[in-house]
Structure formats: structure tokens, C-alpha cells
Amino acid sequence: MLGTLLVREDEAGRRVGRIVETEAYGGPEDLASHARFGSTVRNAVMGGPAGIAYVYLVYGMYDCLNVVTGVPGSPSAVLIRAVEPLAGVDVMRAARLAVERRRRRVREGAATVAARDRLAAIPDRHLARGPGLVGACFGVDRTWTGVDLCAPSSALRLEPDPTAADGRAATPIVAGPRVGVGYAGEAWASVPWRFSLAGHPSVSRAR
DNA sequence: ACAACGATCAACT
DNA sequence: GTTGATCGTTGTC
Secondary structure, three states: OOOOEEEEEEOOEEEEEEEEEEEEEOOOOOOOOHHHHOOOOOOHHHHOOOOEEEEEEEOOOEEEEEEEOOOOOOOOEEEEEEEEEEEOHHHHHHHHHHHHHHHHOOOOOHHHHHHHHHHHOOOHHHOOOOHHHHHHHOOOOHHHOOOEOOOOOOOEEEEOOOOOOOOOOOOOEEEEOOOOOHHHOHHHHOOOOEEEEOOOOOOOOOO
């Protein structure tokens, strides 16, 4: 998935981001995965066909976009952790501001102006530098769970990078431990299933 | 019905 | 390096 494009196309315009950072999550044996409790209402789509969106809410605030990757019956998914904005940057900024307003339950006023100023100071390459920010930039929330990300007709979808000969990343790929999964225990927390394009500025900060 | 906690981010010190 | 915001999901009773 690294190097492929995340595309959202709707009335607001066309948003495109290049995937630069991902994390892989397995089935019940993977104690860091949402599938560790088996199939539940929340994670049901993880056990379905590949290419489907699985969006969950973390920390009561941020929507994170995953792509189901396994065969039916073997739950697994890949979290899109960061994206390099390539098009529709203005729409992304507007979407981030909308999320911020909703979070703070503010419509207009000083708080909104402050939020807009903070956002204006953020360079394009850092707009979607983290899984919660990817969701915010692309206006994706849990209701998008189930969308077919491989269907050209979907408003949210994956596309091969047309500038890459084989549609994949040419840059070297770095692997390391997944972020924020200490609860899974040393064995699973240390598995190097976080992948990113080496040295890319849109990759989220390591912890 | 209840309590605990998390695949995060921004604003602090 | 630390902390607060915020709520759905899950396991337990």
C-alpha cells in the first residue's frame, strides 16, 4: 500500500494523498489487533473480503482508516497512518477545521479564529501526518466502514500511483514496531509491522 | 447496568 | 516529557 494513492472525490472537490506510512494488524493471535476479542460488532468487517474500509474511533476523538487485507474468515487490516497531500489541500484544511469545531462544539468566534490560524501555520506536507489526521483531512468517520476502497466508483478509494512504473513506491521502506500498542505485551508490541517510506517528511513522529 | 481504557493530538512545562 | 480532552467498545457483574 505504501506509495499508492488515497482518493476522495465528491462535490467539495478531489482530494489525493500518497500513502507514506502504514501499520499491519492480524487476527485473534495478534494481541494488539482489534480482532483479539474475535469477531465483534465493531470489527466485523475485518473478517470479510479485502479492500473494504474499517474505520474506528480512538480515544473518543479520532477516526482512523484501515483497509481490510485478509481472506474472509482470517481477520486482518492495515491502518493508514500518514499520507502526503498531493491535491485538494484546501478541502483537507477545511475538513480538518470542521472536525476541530465539532470536537470543541464551537461554531464561530475567537476559538474558531485561533484554530484557523494554527491550521494556517501547518505546512501541506504535515496536514495528514498521523492516523487521526488522515481521517480528519479526508472527512472519514465510522459511517465509512464497509465502503469498497478498490471500486473506481467509490467516493473514497485507493488508486495506483500513475507516476510510478509499477504503481508502487520506489523509495526504500523502513519497518519498525507499531505505535501505542504497549498493552499487547512485549512480544506483540515489538513486532516490526509499522512501515514507512524512508525519510519522508509526511511520516508521523516516532515515539 | 457499570467501569475501564484506548491503533491520538495539541498544548503545555 | 507530561497531560487533558472525550466517548464507543468491551468485559464483568
